[in-house]
Amino acid sequence: MTDLVEQDVAAVTPSPSPSSSPAKSRLRSEAFARRLRARHAAERRFRLAGAAAVALAALILVLLLGSIVAKGASAFLETRIRLEVTLDPAEVADRNYTALLRRALYAQFPQVTDRAGRRVLNDLLSSGAPYELEAMVARDPALVGTTRTVWVRADDQIDQLVKGGYRRDLPESERGLSDAKVAATDALLASGALAQGFNTTLFTAGDSREPEQAGIGGAIVGSLLTLLVTMALSVPVGISAAVYLEEFAPKNRWTDLIEVNINNLAAVPSIIFGLLGLAVFLGFFGMPRSAPLVGGLVMALMTLPVIIIASRVALKAVPPSIREAALGIGASPLQTVLHHVLPLAMPGILTGTIIGMARALGETAPLLMIGMVAFIVDIPHGLTDSATVLPVQIYMWADSPERAFTERTSAAILILLGVLILLNGAAVILRKIFERRW
Amino acid sequence: MSIKSGIPGQLKLRPRADRQTDRAAAAALPAKMTARGVKVFYGAKQALKGIDLDIQENRVLALIGPSGCGKSTFLRCLNRMNDTIEGCRVEGRIALDGEDVYGKAVDAVQLRARVGMVFQKPNPFPKSIYDNVAYGPRIHGLASGRDELDEVVQTSLKRAGLWAEVKDRLREPGTSLSGGQQQRLCIARAIAVSPEVILMDEPCSALDPIATAHIEELIDELRANYTIVIVTHNMQQAARVSQRTAFFHLGEMVECDDTEEIFTNPRDERTQGYITGRYG
Numbered sequence: 001m002t003d004l005v006e007q008d009v010a011a012v013t014p015s016p017s018p019s020s021s022p023a024k025s026r027l028r029s030e031a032f033a034r035r036l037r038a039r040h041a042a043e044r045r046f047r048l049a050g051a052a053a054v055a056l057a058a059l060i061l062v063l064l065l066g067s068i069v070a071k072g073a074s075a076f077l078e079t080r081i082r083l084e085v086t087l088d089p090a091e092v093a094d095r096n097y098t099a100l101l102r103r104a105l106y107a108q109f110p111q112v113t114d115r116a117g118r119r120v121l122n123d124l125l126s127s128g129a130p131y132e133l134e135a136m137v138a139r140d141p142a143l144v145g146t147t148r149t150v151w152v153r154a155d156d157q158i159d160q161l162v163k164g165g166y167r168r169d170l171p172e173s174e175r176g177l178s179d180a181k182v183a184a185t186d187a188l189l190a191s192g193a194l195a196q197g198f199n200t201t202l203f204t205a206g207d208s209r210e211p212e213q214a215g216i217g218g219a220i221v222g223s224l225l226t227l228l229v230t231m232a233l234s235v236p237v238g239i240s241a242a243v244y245l246e247e248f249a250p251k252n253r254w255t256d257l258i259e260v261n262i263n264n265l266a267a268v269p270s271i272i273f274g275l276l277g278l279a280v281f282l283g284f285f286g287m288p289r290s291a292p293l294v295g296g297l298v299m300a301l302m303t304l305p306v307i308i309i310a311s312r313v314a315l316k317a318v319p320p321s322i323r324e325a326a327l328g329i330g331a332s333p334l335q336t337v338l339h340h341v342l343p344l345a346m347p348g349i350l351t352g353t354i355i356g357m358a359r360a361l362g363e364t365a366p367l368l369m370i371g372m373v374a375f376i377v378d379i380p381h382g383l384t385d386s387a388t389v390l391p392v393q394i395y396m397w398a399d400s401p402e403r404a405f406t407e408r409t410s411a412a413i414l415i416l417l418g419v420l421i422l423l424n425g426a427a428v429i430l431r432k433i434f435e436r437r438w
Numbered sequence: 439m440s441i442k443s444g445i446p447g448q449l450k451l452r453p454r455a456d457r458q459t460d461r462a463a464a465a466a467l468p469a470k471m472t473a474r475g476v477k478v479f480y481g482a483k484q485a486l487k488g489i490d491l492d493i494q495e496n497r498v499l500a501l502i503g504p505s506g507c508g509k510s511t512f513l514r515c516l517n518r519m520n521d522t523i524e525g526c527r528v529e530g531r532i533a534l535d536g537e538d539v540y541g542k543a544v545d546a547v548q549l550r551a552r553v554g555m556v557f558q559k560p561n562p563f564p565k566s567i568y569d570n571v572a573y574g575p576r577i578h579g580l581a582s583g584r585d586e587l588d589e590v591v592q593t594s595l596k597r598a599g600l601w602a603e604v605k606d607r608l609r610e611p612g613t614s615l616s617g618g619q620q621q622r623l624c625i626a627r628a629i630a631v632s633p634e635v636i637l638m639d640e641p642c643s644a645l646d647p648i649a650t651a652h653i654e655e656l657i658d659e660l661r662a663n664y665t666i667v668i669v670t671h672n673m674q675q676a677a678r679v680s681q682r683t684a685f686f687h688l689g690e691m692v693e694c695d696d697t698e699e700i701f702t703n704p705r706d707e708r709t710q711g712y713i714t715g716r717y718g
Contacts, residue, residue, distance in 0.1 A: 251524050321561035329574040330551030
């Protein structure tokens with residue numbers, strides 16, 4: 001072992017004193033000072049560039065949100081017309097509510113007697129107004145025979161005119177709205193018979209061809225049902241897969257292959273999952289078209305890789321000393337994972353899960369392939385009812401020609417963003433709760 | 439340099455004749471664990487090249503040697519912690535009370551309950567002090583009922599010399615304790631399952647001298663009830679706490695003898711070089 005001894009002797013030999021070394025004088029030279037200044041300048045430039053990038057991103061975000069809010073805010077208000085409706089028992093018995101409403105409207109315009117003029121007046125009312133009146137009578141049959149003041153929805157064109165969606169200075173042919181309607185609306189406004197209120201229809205109704213009757217209620221329920229299926233499937237399967245791959249699986253070529261495939265799946269365009277769903281769930285298993293069940297299954301396939309990858313990262317981040325501690329006192333591998341590793345990894349897993357869910361909530365493409373892009377008026381009540389989801393609803397409204405759908409599209413985007421923010425908020429709160437417990 | 443100059447100051451030297459009779463008596467003590475021809479491979483790399491070693495009951499065995507000599511690897515063979523390392527292969531025979539711990543009849547989970555371990559870095563669970571100690575008895579079903587569990591926790595913490603410091607804050611997280619207290623908590627956690635052997639892998643290397651002294655006293659007290667194997671880089675510590683010392687070098691066990699004998703009269707040149715501080 002003489003080599004060891006010699007090596008040690010070399011280490012003990014005193015090194016030349018630092019003050020006499022040439023390195024010291026170099027550290028004080030002018031060239032070094034210049035280099036130092038250049039290094040500081042480079043640091044300042046980098047910080048400036050970083051701050052500029054953040055500012056640019058913030059500006060773009062503000063512009064984007066600002067434009068959506070500016071376009072969509074008015075959709076949260078709807079225009080209603082005040083009418084003194086006499087609920088004639090004979091007409092009520094015939095369910096001729098349209099006639100009742102029109103009669104009340106004509107009474108406000110005694111000077112209009114010709115058919116053309118009355119047709120203009122008829123168009124002021126939403127085609128959904130009679131149903132509102134019918135529902136009111138159904139709730140309280142004692143109303144029949146009395147005269148009541150009711151506020152019913154105005155047609156979307158009137159709504160848009162009141163909100164400033166039409167340019168009054170344009171000639172009739174270019175404006176897209178007749179002078180007669182503008183005049184009638186102005187008359188109603190002047191008499192106080194036209195007012196704006198909070199648009200509950202937007203939240204409660206299903207889709208409709210008439211913008212003033214269209215809402216995202218159906219789409220929200222559809223999104224919730226779809227997400228429910230997605231979560232019920234992808235969370236347990238994803239976390240179990242991650243735990244198995246990370247904690248139990250042997251490291252060999254097969255698990256490497258699986259890992260590579262999972263990583264690739266996370267990057268597969270979502271429409272491919274839609275095609276898979278179309279071929280397998282609809283084509284092979286014969287599941288119903290447009291159903292949240294199938295949508296959820298497809299979304300579960302899509303989010304699984306995201307959840308698995310995020311969970312594996314979270315599990316990897318748990319210090320090995322915790323596993324050793326548990327194994328060292330005789331915990332079985334499963335107890336080690338369930339009692340110690342998984343709880344510690346839970347905040348990270350939850351974050352990954354919520355990101356996956358948020359992606360599923362905002363996804364459109366795969367749902368187009370399985371028929372969730374259909375025009376569906378009814379609010380779905382089960383997993384196999386026809387349904388659509390929020391982003392698809394936005395996509396469909398964005399395609400509609402009516403002016404009123406433009407603002408509703410923006411409003412729906414705002415609501416979708418709101419739901420996403422809520423989801424992310426929930427993730428943050430859950431994280432905090434789990435972190436506090438440990 | 440003479441050999442004597444390398445002897446740790448704390449070692450109390452006794453007449454040579456006394457030591458000889460002690461040695462004879464020590465050799466006759468029953469072995470709690472025995473290792474015969476233990477070879478360990480990490481993939482293609484061989485970490486241990488055939489270790490023969492007896493671990494005697496109710497005594498402290500210190501494993502010393504330069505870094506990378508395989509002493510921690512050997513320690514982790516004793517309770518099969520090496521099982522968790524990918525690509526690790528163990529050959530040879532390690533027996534606990536005459537039974538092969540790598541045999542089919544022995545379950546690693548049960549073995550690790552019988553052969554407890556304390557690690558280099560204090561690693562309490564991120565749970566309360568109480569739950570840290572109670573975890574082992576809970577999973578092994580060693581305590582029936584709340585009162586019995588309280589009793590086990592209290593006894594373990596007392597044996598680990600931590601009870602007085604933590605008895606009023608058992609609900610606080612174990613990670614809120616100081617480094618030395620955390621290590622004693624880990625010892626309490628290990629003895630709560632009443633193991634027969636306790637393995638300590640450099641238990642004081644992350645602690646300050648006062649905390650180290652605490653742990654060393656504790657090891658001396660624990661010897662009455664447990665068989666202890668301790669890996670250490672600190673030769674004074676080996677001299678202070680152990681009765682027997684084994685010197686490892688490059689995957690071989692160079693020499694194993696009574697601690698006094700190793701530090702005063704090493705037979706191998708390498709042992710002598712190491713304990714006198716010429717390398718390692």
